[in-house]
Amino acid sequence: MGKNIVSLLTQSHFDYKSSARCFKFYDEIKRSGLYDEDFYLKTYDDVSGDGLTHYLVKGFKEGKSPSLEFDDDFYLKAYPDVKQAGINPLLHYIAYGVNEGKVIQNSYSIRRKDEICESNLPFLSNYHFEDEPLVSIIILNRDGINHLKRLFRDFDKKTNYSNYEIIVVDNASSDESVEYLKSLDLPIRIIENDINVSFSKGNNDAAKIANGDYLLLLNNDIEPTYGWLNELVGSIVNNENVACVGAKLVFPYYFTENREKSYSIQHSGDIFAERMYPCCLYAVNKSNSKLDIFDSTLTQNNCCIAVTGAVMLVDKEIYDDLGGLCEDYNYGLEDVDFCLKLYQNDFDVMFAANSLLFHHESSTRVKSESYFENDKHNYSTFWNKWGQFLSRNLLLDKINNKGFFTDKKLKITIVDDNFTENREIISEISKKFNELGFSVELITNMKNYYIGNSSDILLSFTDKYDVNELISRADIVKVLVIDENTVNSDFDITLSFDKSTDSDIYIENDFASEFLDKLEKILIDGYEF
16 A cells, blocks of 8 residues: 555544654655564554554554564663654654664564574584484475575574485475475475375384484474584484483564563473373473573483474484384374383483574464364373373372472372361371472362362372262372271272271371382382373
């Protein structure tokens, strides 16, 4: 639509003075290079028509940025009189600020990104190899030409590692992805599929033709920083039992929704969290997302239970021996599944803390109804395969305060409908558990049967309720304290203080320690959740 005084007037509610000023400097602003129409319309999907008109009249009031070359916030903070006057900051700079010598800066998103990249440099190991092992980089793509352009921008320069090949599995793209890939001066081979195969199958197919000693699974929505591949390879080569290495992933800058996530940690290795539905465990980033990117806990390599397949370097021989990624999944949990297979086979998974990449994750995820159905399928597959193993190991992890599978502390829920009579023993038990660093809660009324998703062990002094009606995680361990009058047999484990009573656990002296020791033995011996 272009410059239009009527449009300026109507959008400004007939503010004649403001509209005239915008009209006068409209062309000069456009020529300045400080307003980017393509950026503005792509970034703010609620804008239609002429973007510059919208920005001049409304956009700046809504916190919208005109481009990556001009920071509105900086200008208004540096020159509060402009903000007080209610003048569009870019308009003010072009009309008056240039001649007055006022200073401008690039967008915060650009400045902060540069700071992050520079701050990571001192932490790089810059590994030297007598012979660089060949790395086969595997990338799946479907209609992702914009992601590919960002990924391969200065790719060789940022990689700081020379011995690699690239295999792109293109899943029937309808854009110009394949043509773009063929135009690159990089060692690329392309598998051109006529259907959209799963993440597992695509990577497995590429692995079959890969020549590398190592496979690198790499999302197309990744933006590397200098030294990223050198760090990954050095971490796996210099740690004998490590079969898989993941990277530090950081969210990019978000101009609209999710702005609070901008430049925060997205991945630094996984642990497991718990919930009731869908049952019962799911992998999450193990570090606090509010930590500084260069916190001391995030600049040191460490082993973890799993890393994301968005950036995952794997020993190819081991990958092949374990059958690659499980193809029962469809774009979800196949990476966690593979890492658990490594753990079961006594291999280590490592987080390479200084291999830093930006992950434009939200731009590739559309959460439609089919997305949630697929998510449900993946979690059902995962739970059926790994539920017993993980429930057992998480509980053992909590009992022994290891913090490897989960950072959650053990929680015991005590149920007793006759607390007055049992006050002394329950008080002693609660204090002992608390001294060991565990959480304890007491429920004296089971009318609503609600336990919630945070409790690991139910320790009941009464059987006068239907334990099968509990609202809790399916893998909660239900323990009943019994005597000669007990008739309920629906609990998982029975416990007594009387040696003559037939029970799974007999407690003689120190309840907390004895109980946990004997429960641990039951778990190790093959307890079924």
